[in-house]
Amino acid sequence: MSNSIIVYTDGAARGNPGPGGYGAILMWGDKRKELSNGYKHTTNNRMELMAVIAALRALKKDNLHITVYSDSAYVVNAVEKGWLKNWLRTNFKGGKKNPDLWRLYHSLAQKHTVKFVWVKGHADNPYNNRCDELATAAADGNDLEEDAGYQPE
Template sequence: MTSEPVVIHTDGGCRPNPGPGGWGAVLRHREHVREMCGGEPGQTSNNRMELTAPIMALEALTRPMSVHLYTDSTYVRNGITKWVVGWERNGWMTAAKQPVKNVDLWQRLQLACARHRVEWFWVKGHSGVGDNELADVLATRGMQAALGALA
């Protein structure tokens, strides 16, 4: 693993929630910048799109890397850093004995993280952090593309 981390900012959302959604990610490593986005034209949720963004960004890395991953979703950050170990241990059930929502994406995110050394950071959304704002723009673009609004 290289010592200089890849810095990733991610965002996702739906309009309305649930509804069509999009995700975006900005990856920076040294002088290289990659912008990614995608979307779902059918019924999805904000949380699914917030989870999809870091999955897609981490899966796009071609070799194991040190990663600083920024999200404005406390659901994603707390889920992957605090809750997922207990969910897995309890057969993907919550403390309230309910099935974990979005289990398919949590498992995929775990696999994506396993290849890398990921440090997770929360950033307040719409607070002027440039790459978080760009990730938001990309998420909107991804949703619009999924809906066929972009050529």
């Protein structure tokens, strides 16, 4: 069993802000695991990031090589372009959004080597499309949780 994991993620919010959900697919070797959850009141960006966090939380080992495929330029660029390092260094000065989730992501990512790859959303990638289905179904679900960190504008 390799220590390389492939993760696809997507987030959705109805109304943005509004009811939201995330979907994630973890793949290693021939194994697959799907994750999703829905929230009463949240944003699309929070759900995009929550999908990544849920995937990292589901991992049982440390020191894995993880490639995350996401259609969220916000999430991909924050990590790959180093924005997050700056936000952490300046304590999210200037009203940068979602510091609770970014700090949680950062602490989970420290245990692994994580690389992000942007994929075009709603295109011909079956894994991204499945994550979209999981996220929207979760957003439309009945037993939605509170997104405790969501802060209205």
